[in-house]
Amino acid sequence: MKSKTLLAICLACFSFGAALPARAADAPDIEMTWMSIANWYFKIGDLRIILDGYVSRVPGPPFFYAPKSFPNDQYAYTRAGAPVDMASVTKVRDAMLGGAKLDYLLSGHSHFDHSWDTPAWSKLTGAMMIGGQSSCYQAAAQGVAPAQCRAVSGGEKIDLGHGVTMRVVRFNHSGDTSNPIQHFARELYDPPVPDATGGLRAGVGEDYPNGGGGRAYLFTVDRPGAKLSFFVQTSASAFDLDKDIHVDGVNYGAPLANLAAAMADAGLKSVDVWIGTGGAPVAKLIVPVIRPKVYLPSHWDGLFNPFWPGMPFPFKDDALTAYLNAEKVALMPQQQYFDSYRLDARGVSMKPNGEVKKKLGFTEVQRFSKAVLDTTRMAASTSSGDDCGEGVFNPAMSLSVFADSRPRWDTRAVLPSVKSAAAFRTWVCSR
Numbered sequence: 001m002k003s004k005t006l007l008a009i010c011l012a013c014f015s016f017g018a019a020l021p022a023r024a025a026d027a028p029d030i031e032m033t034w035m036s037i038a039n040w041y042f043k044i045g046d047l048r049i050i051l052d053g054y055v056s057r058v059p060g061p062p063f064f065y066a067p068k069s070f071p072n073d074q075y076a077y078t079r080a081g082a083p084v085d086m087a088s089v090t091k092v093r094d095a096m097l098g099g100a101k102l103d104y105l106l107s108g109h110s111h112f113d114h115s116w117d118t119p120a121w122s123k124l125t126g127a128m129m130i131g132g133q134s135s136c137y138q139a140a141a142q143g144v145a146p147a148q149c150r151a152v153s154g155g156e157k158i159d160l161g162h163g164v165t166m167r168v169v170r171f172n173h174s175g176d177t178s179n180p181i182q183h184f185a186r187e188l189y190d191p192p193v194p195d196a197t198g199g200l201r202a203g204v205g206e207d208y209p210n211g212g213g214g215r216a217y218l219f220t221v222d223r224p225g226a227k228l229s230f231f232v233q234t235s236a237s238a239f240d241l242d243k244d245i246h247v248d249g250v251n252y253g254a255p256l257a258n259l260a261a262a263m264a265d266a267g268l269k270s271v272d273v274w275i276g277t278g279g280a281p282v283a284k285l286i287v288p289v290i291r292p293k294v295y296l297p298s299h300w301d302g303l304f305n306p307f308w309p310g311m312p313f314p315f316k317d318d319a320l321t322a323y324l325n326a327e328k329v330a331l332m333p334q335q336q337y338f339d340s341y342r343l344d345a346r347g348v349s350m351k352p353n354g355e356v357k358k359k360l361g362f363t364e365v366q367r368f369s370k371a372v373l374d375t376t377r378m379a380a381s382t383s384s385g386d387d388c389g390e391g392v393f394n395p396a397m398s399l400s401v402f403a404d405s406r407p408r409w410d411t412r413a414v415l416p417s418v419k420s421a422a423a424f425r426t427w428v429c430s431r
Helices: 086-097 118-125 133-141 255-266 279-290 318-326 354-360 370-378 421-429
Strands: 030-034 040-044 047-051 104-106 128-131 149-151 157-161 164-171 214-223 226-232 273-276 294-297 340-344 347-351
Touching: 030 226, 040 214, 047 157, 086 118, 086 354, 104 118, 118 128, 118 133, 128 133, 133 149, 164 255, 214 255, 226 340, 255 279, 273 279, 279 318, 294 347
Parallel strands: 047 104, 104 128, 128 149, 226 273, 273 294
Antiparallel strands: 030 040, 030 340, 040 047, 157 164, 164 214, 214 226, 340 347
16 A cells, blocks of 8 residues: 655645746735635735635535435435536626636635535636645536646645745545545545536535545735734544545545644744634644634535525534633634635734625625524524534524524424434534
8 A cells, every 4th residue: 555644745836827926015914705604715915816615505405315324424415416506606706806817716625515616716717726636626527627727635835926825734524434425535536527417416425525635725925024824724523633634545644733734834833813614622623733813713604505695694602712712812703794804914803895795785794583693592503514514403492493584494394393413403404
């Protein structure tokens, strides 16, 4: 069995494109905009980057279903192919970018709720994709030229121009042995084949495996006399965050060790911002490695809530909040899709983004019904986030669980039949 441990390899440096943009003379601030789920837009001076960019919404269960052998692998298979909502992607592009150039697209990992629309963004904008091999195969299946997607395995050190360096960190995915198809690292070996309608199969056991684990990204931005930094990952599991990732006989190292190696290579003892998932169990493992000053939550708003009504419920995670408070890490949760943050030498602050929100039909701050607010006081809203794999539900919760005025969230006829936390999790994640 061949073996290759990335920690033993020098971080390679790649340059994408014929010539890199010159570093901005005025030391750019960093703008970070949350677009829902694990989708982010980063603007660093004139450099523009989108992470994932999943705007389409693949239908939830029963469109997805689990095999009898692994009933907790509820996203393993689908009943048909599904399309990309190109009209919605185009609308978001126009509102957010206008006529500005998008430089890079990053894929956090290759599950449908991350890489489904990334190729569409690449085709619309001409931007280079960077992600795992599976994400590049998925892009090829959607008509993206092979030269427009750079496959990375972890350990790469990439000069993006503008004084920005990005280090790729091989990571794991949420879950454990109870949902092995979703959790354990697996890559595609060839581009998937679209069906007669042009659709792909979104199941994690079909065309959208996790891509051999995630690709997390550590950014550093050079400024006169200082360096700004942020780390972003799109999934994680405390179950084996300290265990080596093996794919087809190749050892890609343990996520925590990979992260520590990237921090050392960057000369960092702490980061300014961590854009993170996984709740308190993951935070207790990652915070000692990166010592973030600010935590921006990500991938906490579920998988199947429709995009256009905006944020489905408020952020609430008491265990995570208590841990971050004890570690003196500032938590800055979102109030609406397309909330924007500014990172500069003074720290992190909210940045008004009302013009973009207005173009997309979003209110500045999301308004919730009393039922949603009452329910959020009883349960962590993050229970139905992060791939619906973590969190604990109270099956005796009020009949108004995550219910608002929309008919799709009317639980009164359904919830009395839900008898267990696992069944309740499946029900909420399928809305």
